Amino acid sequence: MKLVIINYGSGNLHSVHKAIEAVNNNLENPYEIIVTNTPSEILNADKLVLPGVGAFQDCKNAIHKIDGLFECLEQVVIGEKKAFMGICVGMQLLAEKSLEFGECEGFGWIPGEVIKIEAPADYKIPHMGWNEVTFRNHELLNNISQNTDFYFVHSYYFRTQKNENCIATTKYPNSITAAVLKENIFGTQFHPEKSHNNGKQIITNFLEWEPS
Amino acid sequence: MLKKRIIPCLDVDRGRVVKGVNFVDLIDAGDPVEQAKIYNSEGADELCFLDITASSDDRETLFEVVKKTAENCFIPLTVGGGVRTIDDISRLLHHGADKVSINTAAVENIDLVAKAAKKYGSSTIVIAVDAKKNGDKSWNIFTHGGRKPTDIDALEYCIEVANLGAGEILLTSMDRDGTKIGFDNELLSTVSSSIDIPVIASGGVGKLAHFAEGVLEGGASALLAASIFHFGEYSIKDVKTYLAEQNIAVRI
Numbered sequence: 001m002k003l004v005i006i007n008y009g010s011g012n013l014h015s016v017h018k019a020i021e022a023v024n025n026n027l028e029n030p031y032e033i034i035v036t037n038t039p040s041e042i043l044n045a046d047k048l049v050l051p052g053v054g055a056f057q058d059c060k061n062a063i064h065k066i067d068g069l070f071e072c073l074e075q076v077v078i079g080e081k082k083a084f085m086g087i088c089v090g091m092q093l094l095a096e097k098s099l100e101f102g103e104c105e106g107f108g109w110i111p112g113e114v115i116k117i118e119a120p121a122d123y124k125i126p127h128m129g130w131n132e133v134t135f136r137n138h139e140l141l142n143n144i145s146q147n148t149d150f151y152f153v154h155s156y157y158f159r160t161q162k163n164e165n166c167i168a169t170t171k172y173p174n175s176i177t178a179a180v181l182k183e184n185i186f187g188t189q190f191h192p193e194k195s196h197n198n199g200k201q202i203i204t205n206f207l208e209w210e211p212s
Numbered sequence: 213m214l215k216k217r218i219i220p221c222l223d224v225d226r227g228r229v230v231k232g233v234n235f236v237d238l239i240d241a242g243d244p245v246e247q248a249k250i251y252n253s254e255g256a257d258e259l260c261f262l263d264i265t266a267s268s269d270d271r272e273t274l275f276e277v278v279k280k281t282a283e284n285c286f287i288p289l290t291v292g293g294g295v296r297t298i299d300d301i302s303r304l305l306h307h308g309a310d311k312v313s314i315n316t317a318a319v320e321n322i323d324l325v326a327k328a329a330k331k332y333g334s335s336t337i338v339i340a341v342d343a344k345k346n347g348d349k350s351w352n353i354f355t356h357g358g359r360k361p362t363d364i365d366a367l368e369y370c371i372e373v374a375n376l377g378a379g380e381i382l383l384t385s386m387d388r389d390g391t392k393i394g395f396d397n398e399l400l401s402t403v404s405s406s407i408d409i410p411v412i413a414s415g416g417v418g419k420l421a422h423f424a425e426g427v428l429e430g431g432a433s434a435l436l437a438a439s440i441f442h443f444g445e446y447s448i449k450d451v452k453t454y455l456a457e458q459n460i461a462v463r464i
Contacts, residue, residue, distance in 0.1 A: 132213065
């Protein structure tokens with residue numbers, strides 16, 4: 001089984017890779033982990049991870065700069081329904097559009113849009129640090145307690161159009177989407193790769209996940 | 213609720229920890245990776261490395277240290293010291309740093325802040341500010357590790373870098389650094405109340421009450437400390453337990 005981490009120059013690529021590798025080493029049947037942007041390798045993936053930090057538009061442009069990358073992502077994730085996890089901006093990209101630095105189109109895989117966090121004046125933006133996550137029961141959140149802290153860094157968030165696609169939230173002080181899910185597509189606003197043991201648990205759950 | 217972060221800071225010289233914890237079971241107390249692992253398991257919310265290597269020839273060692281730390285510690289790692297160019301930032305991030313802190317280079321070339329924030333995202337760019345009091349509610353910044361004075365007003369500078377896209381300010385009081393008499397909470401609150409981005413308090417912490425004061429009086433989002441942890445006076449857990457008792461939200 002092959003797990004592909006998409007390399008399009010994202011700043012957190014190394015951290016994501018190392019965290020997945022650490023978890024993978026403890027699995028009975030570890031994946032072959034491949035960090036790549038080569039379409040032919042992505043087409044052979046059994047699972048995909050899309051990291052992402054920085055501005056939405058920059059990440060989107062970086063993906064589209066690589067010839068054929070988006071098209072083969074779409075084929076594997078939408079066409080063949082392979083398990084996918086997006087992290088931070090890698091999750092926000094799943095939306096139809098983002099309003100960060102003007103309007104920018106996303107992948108459109110999950111209905112909704114990425115908008116600025118609205119918080120009272122005494123709340124710092126970016127929303128940076130460890131915050132509690134509450135979630136709907138799902139195997140991707142196995143062995144995680146309600147109100148567990150995860151590490152967030154963001155100024156925008158994914159407001160899903162449908163409640164059913166938002167499976168976890170945090171409060172700052174208003175409710176913010178912490179994780180999204182649609183069929184085989186999973187995404188976290190927080191950084192599992194930086195969320196210590198609980199983050200590793202999320203990665204374990206994703207590696208063991210077999211979306212029906 | 214968003215937690216107040218506790219961040220131990222390690223001074224690293226040519227790949228070795230300068231002021232280190234005397235943990236008994238540590239095989240190599242000078243190894244930053246070993247130290248980082250312990251802080252990671254003790255519940256530190258983030259880690260900070262300050263590279264104080266003087267010669268640029270010796271800086272390669274830092275990249276190895278960052279790489280190994282990132283392979284072993286799954287919490288955010290900020291690296292600063294001697295960061296001067298976009299290329300420096302890029303190399304640190306590539307080796308596994310999550311954030312890069314810039315000090316002197318941002319003062320000398322303010323454009324670097326906007327360029328770095330645009331390229332890597334605001335959340336990746338920490339601006340380190342060394343400030344010294346020069347009058348009533350007025351502080352000037354120093355560069356070159358606190359050796360070189362400037363006539364730049366600390367508050368105005370922090371507002372400027374925040375507007376340019378800095379993600380956080382690491383604010384060190386030079387008056388308090390090493391004194392153990394507490395953070396300069398007046399400096400912290402003056403800056404924190406004037407900008408939207410988080411402020412990390414640094415310099416002067418000597419006892420548990422100082423951590424609480426940094427939050428309650430200084431308005432800090434995170435608290436950085438070096439020697440109080442390194443000399444084993446208090447553990448991360450001691451600090452967090454104390455703050456929780458004061459009704460300050462921390463990750464336990």
